[in-house]
Amino acid sequence: AQSVTQLGSHVSVSEGALVLLRCNYSSSVPPYLFWYVQYPNQGLQLLLKYTSAATLVKGINGFEAEFKKSETSFHLTKPSAHMSDAAEYFCAVSPPIGTGNQFYFGTGTSLTVIP
Amino acid sequence: NAGVTQTPKFQVLKTGQSMTLQCAQDMNHEYMSWYRQDPGMGLRLIHYSVGAGITDQGEVPNGYNVSRSTTEDFPLRLLSAAPSQTSVYFCASRSTGTGFYEQYFGPGTRLTVT
DSSP states (O other): OOEEEOSOSEEEEETTSOEEEOOEEEOSSOOEEEEEEEOTTSOEEEEEEEOSSOSEEEOGGGOEEEEETTTTEEEEEESSOOGGGOEEEEEEEEOOTTSOOOOEEOOOEEEEEEO | OOOEEEEOSEEEEOTTOOEEEEEEESSOOSEEEEEEEETTTEEEEEEEEEETTEEEEOSOOTTEEEOOSSSSBOOEEESSOOGGGOEEEEEEEEOOSSSOOOOEEOOOEEEEEO
16 A cells, blocks of 8 residues: 655745755555645646656756655755745655556645745 | 636535536546545545546545546536535546656635535
């Protein structure tokens, strides 16, 4: 079975500071991994995804995430926070091809950027 | 492409009323799903479908029905609304072909049951 844990339901950073949002997964085989962003009163938008091609994945808006199999982690980072980054962020896991179709989402991390 | 569309955007129901939330996608995706989003609980899967005529239950299916008569449409029916069904509902779709399959989300329906 797959599961995702996001540590920290609320994270606050100062504008210009490093953003680090944590995600750990539980899976018997390396799954596909995703980060989604949700701006207020909107749907979810894909930030980036891990497809096993490269462990460091770059996404939109300057975000990136690194897949670490040994730590079963896929943490999201951005070197310098911007006010427009304030949003809810969700980590999700999908099993490898042929083993199921469902996505499993974490409970989300709300990012606040302090001017 | 319009992507994933949902109607209505907002809805208020009285306890016991029924209604259908509409979802359509124009990407020819086989897989479609419905989630509800509640504060502190992330997204929880209600029902999903892997193709026309095939549906299955997710994590929280009670009180909801679905059907999939076409590839494009995947409506969600609330049989007898309850205050516990007050939530934001998202429809999503994705391909199940080879390669990589992210989900595409609709803008959501905000439902209040009084």
